[in-house]
Each structure stands twice: as structure tokens, then as C-alpha cells.
Amino acid sequence: MKAIVYHRYGAPDVVSLAEVPKPVPRDNEVLIRILATTVTTGDWRARSLKMPVGFGVLGRLVFGLFGPRQPILGTELAGIVEAVGRSVTRFSVGDAVFAFPGGAFGSHAEYRTMPEDGMIAHKPANLSFEEAAALSFGGTTVLGPLRDTVRIKAGDRVLVVGASGGVGTAAVQIAKHLGADVTGVCSTANVALVRSIGASRVIDYTVEDFATCGDNWDVIVDTSGTAPFPRCERALRPGGRLVVILGSLAQVAGIGRPSKASGKHVIAGVPKILPEHLRTLAEMAEAGAYRPVIDRVYPLAHAAEAHAYVDTGRKRGNVILTVASR
Ligand SMILES: NC(=O)c1ccc[n+]([C@@H]2O[C@H](COP(=O)([O-])OP(=O)(O)OC[C@H]3O[C@@H](n4cnc5c(N)ncnc54)[C@H](OP(=O)(O)O)[C@@H]3O)[C@@H](O)[C@H]2O)c1
Structure with missing residues (x-):
């Protein structure tokens, strides 16, 4: 099958089209x-090894010490089940x-296998395959933190900093769905976009802080660091919470966090992601x-x-790769 591969870290031209073996599903796989x-910022980090401040060494440990452990990038997909293993029922x-x-x-x-009880779900009928491919990266990053950790409730005032990116556009919509009144922060070019996805107010960071x-x-949800x-x-209001999606190691480790007496909290770290999140x-x-939100589409x-x-670092929502037509 055709795949985009990379064998060393670096600039965008380290990825190229190649012929690789087509995977065969195990008994429990589709x-x-x-x-x-x-192509997400997750792919960007794994390709370039550009990591948030303080996380440099961790990048190589996660993605491969001497070169990429997984030569094929791509965190999310949408497509059609072509074959199922013997024990697959769902x-x-x-x-x-x-x-x-x-x-x-x-x-x-062109192909990937997934365990049937893993991070896979039926595609919503009202979304295109391009849109469905982009449901997960931003959505799973913020769903758990906003719904289960912060427990946004109706009427909460939520500020999303970096509201026009892949994670930000998901955060605006999910916070609004949970009942929040959402303010987005983005640059001038993206004000109308952020308003169109549900923010009741948009702060253009080039004119207002x-x-x-x-x-x-x-x-406050910070996707921009x-x-x-x-x-x-x-x-932050009394009892307010800062959800750090992009932060330095020092921030994640708790340096500069509020005292208990302040009643304010910082939520940081990699969120737990479950198959139920995809179904939700x-x-x-x-x-x-x-x-x-789809920005650009490339073959x-x-x-x-x-x-x-x-x-x-300026994409609006998501960048799609089309692999095949139906
Ligand atoms: N913690 C986790 O588990 C996790 C998961 C996913 C992603 N992340 C990280 O989250 C970050 C964002 O990811 P993404 O996919 O949303 O990136 P993205 O799609 O590239 O979006 C980044 C956004 O940041 C905005 N921005 C740039 N400078 C800004 C500023 N000064 N103030 C406010 N907004 C600003 C840009 O909007 P404008 O063009 O309008 O400025 C852009 O839309 C990445 O660093 C990624 O590695 C973390």
C-alpha cells in the first residue's frame, strides 16, 4: 500500500510517499x-522534535531515541471497514x-488496522469523511478536561486562548455544548471564524489583552502557551480553573501555581482518552x-x-489529507 513515511527528524521534506506492506487484521481487529x-500539531512535534520548553529530551524518549520508531505519522483517520478479524462483533x-x-x-x-475495542467508532452520517477524520485530535484533547475534570456547567464563563486552532475550535464548540458562555482569543483574521463556531465574544489579541x-x-483554556x-x-474568578493544553515543563510541574488559599486551580498534563470519548x-x-473546522485539504x-x-502555527482548525475516494 501507499503511505507517507519518515526515517529521520526534521523539516517537512523528511516525509515522502513510499510503498509499504498492507497490514493484516488480527482476530480482534478491523x-x-x-x-x-x-496533519496535526502532534504530527508536527513527532516529525520535527520541536517540543514545549523543558520537554526536549522527552520527545526522543517518546518518538524514538535515534530516529522515529513509527515511520508512518497520522493520529486520526476516517474510512471504510474493508475486513474484520474472526472475533469482531461491533x-x-x-x-x-x-x-x-x-x-x-x-x-x-491507505490502510490501518484498529482493535475493535480501541479508539474507533462509527462515523456520524452528517459529516464528510474529511470532517470525520478531524473529529478526534482536538476533540479528545479537551472533552475529558472540560466535561469530567473541570465539569463545566450551564452559565460558566469560559475563555479559550488560541480559539482558532485545531484544539481551540474543538474547545469552543464543546464548552458551548456543555452550557458555557464562551469567549475566544485569536488574531484579527480569525475573529469571524471563532464567532461562527459559537463564541459569544471574541478578543483579538493584536488589539486587546x-x-x-x-x-x-x-x-481559561490555554492552547497557545x-x-x-x-x-x-x-x-480567573474565585474558584476559577486554568486548563493548560500547551505549557512548559515548569508549568506542568506546578511552578508558579496558585496557593491553596487562592481557591484557584491549574489543570495540566496529558488527558486520559477513552473510546467512549469518540462515541460522545x-x-x-x-x-x-x-x-x-476544515482549513486546507491536500492529496x-x-x-x-x-x-x-x-x-x-497559524492553521485554522484542521488540515486534511485525502487518501482515496469512496
Ligand atoms: N496537552 C495535550 O495533550 C495536547 C494535545 C493536543 C495538542 N497539544 C498542543 O496544543 C497546542 C495547540 O495545538 P493546535 O493543534 O490547536 O495548534 P494549531 O492548530 O496550530 O493552533 C494554534 C493556534 O494558536 C493561535 N495563537 C498563536 N499565537 C497566539 C497568541 N499569542 N494568543 C492566542 N492565540 C495564539 C493561532 O491562532 P491565530 O492564527 O489566530 O493567532 C493558532 O490558531 C500545540 O502546541 C500542541 O502541541 C497538546
């Missing part, structure tokens, strides 16, 4: 013919599905509450161009 996948040949191998990658290819504007929020706790402290995201999509063979665009 074989998916991939129609669409994405999926049948011909089912439309989406899946999130996440840090196991392997989606920038959320931290000093005098307003305050119950929850620009809102460490000391900067947010006054913008699919239900939200079917109900019209969550629709992945699989142009993956290096897609990587170069993701590297800019």
Missing part, C-alpha cells in the same frame, strides 16, 4: 481503508468509521453541536506541503 486523515465490512490511534500514529496510509481588560472567567497562571490570575464526539456531531502525495503549512 482493517480500515482510509479515505481521509489529518463492526462489519462496509461500515463507515473514524479512529484515533493518537500517539501510535500510522494513519498517513484578555489578562488586563478587566473581565474575568470561571475557566501564552497564558501561564501568573498572567491569568486576575482574569460522534453523538455531538450528529446533534449538530460539534463540526470540525496524500502532497503531505510535505501540508506539514509545511501546519508548521506555520
Whole structure:
């Protein structure tokens, strides 16, 4: 089968099209013919080894000490079940599905296997395969923290910093679905986009600083790494929580966090992701509450161009690779 592979860390041109063996499903696995996948900031980090401040060594430990352990990137996909293992009961040949191998990658290819009880779910009928491919990366990053850890409730005021990116566009929609009144922070070019996905107010960070504007929020979600706790402290209401999606090692380790007496909390670290999260995201999509934002679409063979665009750090929502048509 065709796949996009890389064998050394570096710039976008380290990825290239290659012929690799087609996987064979085990008894408990489904074989998916991939129609669409994405290039995410997860792919960017695994390809470039550019890590948040303090996490440099961890990058090589996670992705491979002397070179990439997994030569095929791609954290998420959507496609059609082509074959099922002998013990599979939840999926049948011909089912439309989406899946999130996440840090196991392997989606920038014509085929991938997934265990039937893993991160795979039926595709929402009202989404295209391109949209379904983009349901998981941003959605799973914020669903658990916002719904189960922070427990957003109706009427909470939520600020999403970096509201126009892959994670931010998911955070705006999911927070709103949970009942929050959402403010988004982004650059001028993305104000209309962020408003269109449900933010009742948008702060253009090139003209106004959320931290000093005098307003305050119950929850601040930082996907941009620009809102460490000391900067947010006054913008958090009493009992407020800062959810750190992108932060330095020092931040994640707790340096600069609030004292217990302040009643404010910082939530950081890699969120726990479960198959139930995919089913919930699919239900939200079917109900019209969550629709992945698609920015650019590239054919699989142009993956290096897609990587170069993701590297800019300025994408709006998600970048898609089309692999095949139905
Ligand atoms: N903790 C986790 O488990 C986890 C999971 C997924 C991702 N992440 C990390 O989260 C980060 C964001 O991921 P992503 O996929 O959403 O990235 P992305 O799609 O590239 O979006 C980044 C966004 O940041 C915005 N931005 C840049 N400078 C800003 C500023 N000064 N203030 C506010 N917003 C600013 C950009 O919007 P404008 O163009 O409008 O400025 C852009 O839309 C990445 O570093 C990624 O590694 C962490």
C-alpha cells in the first residue's frame, strides 16, 4: 500500500510517499481503508522534535531515541471497514468509521488496522469523511478536561486562548455544548471564524489583552502557551480553573501555581482518552453541536506541503489529507 513515511527528524521534506506492506487484521481487529486523515500539531512535534520548553529530551524518549520508531505519522483517520478479524462483533465490512490511534500514529496510509475495542467508532452520517477524520485530535484533547475534570456547567464563563486552532475550535464548540458562555482569543483574521463556531465574544489579541481588560472567567483554556497562571490570575474568578493544553515543563510541574488559599486551580498534563470519548464526539456531531473546522485539504502525495503549512502555527482548525475516494 501507499503511505507517507519518515526515517529521520526534521523539516517537512523528511516525509515522502513510499510503498509499504498492507497490514493484516488480527482476530480482534478491523482493517480500515482510509479515505481521509489529518496533519496535526502532534504530527508536527513527532516529525520535527520541536517540543514545549523543558520537554526536549522527552520527545526522543517518546518518538524514538535515534530516529522515529513509527515511520508512518497520522493520529486520526476516517474510512471504510474493508475486513474484520474472526472475533469482531461491533463492526462489519462496509461500515463507515473514524479512529484515533493518537500517539501510535500510522494513519498517513491507505490502510490501518484498529482493535475493535480501541479508539474507533462509527462515523456520524452528517459529516464528510474529511470532517470525520478531524473529529478526534482536538476533540479528545479537551472533552475529558472540560466535561469530567473541570465539569463545566450551564452559565460558566469560559475563555479559550488560541480559539482558532485545531484544539481551540474543538474547545469552543464543546464548552458551548456543555452550557458555557464562551469567549475566544485569536488574531484579527480569525475573529469571524471563532464567532461562527459559537463564541459569544471574541478578543483579538493584536488589539486587546484578555489578562488586563478587566473581565474575568470561571475557566481559561490555554492552547497557545501564552497564558501561564501568573498572567491569568486576575482574569480567573474565585474558584476559577486554568486548563493548560500547551505549557512548559515548569508549568506542568506546578511552578508558579496558585496557593491553596487562592481557591484557584491549574489543570495540566496529558488527558486520559477513552473510546467512549469518540462515541460522545460522534453523538455531538450528529446533534449538530460539534463540526470540525476544515482549513486546507491536500492529496496524500502532497503531505510535505501540508506539514509545511501546519508548521506555520497559524492553521485554522484542521488540515486534511485525502487518501482515496469512496
Ligand atoms: N496537552 C495535550 O495533550 C495536547 C494535545 C493536543 C495538542 N497539544 C498542543 O496544543 C497546542 C495547540 O495545538 P493546535 O493543534 O490547536 O495548534 P494549531 O492548530 O496550530 O493552533 C494554534 C493556534 O494558536 C493561535 N495563537 C498563536 N499565537 C497566539 C497568541 N499569542 N494568543 C492566542 N492565540 C495564539 C493561532 O491562532 P491565530 O492564527 O489566530 O493567532 C493558532 O490558531 C500545540 O502546541 C500542541 O502541541 C497538546
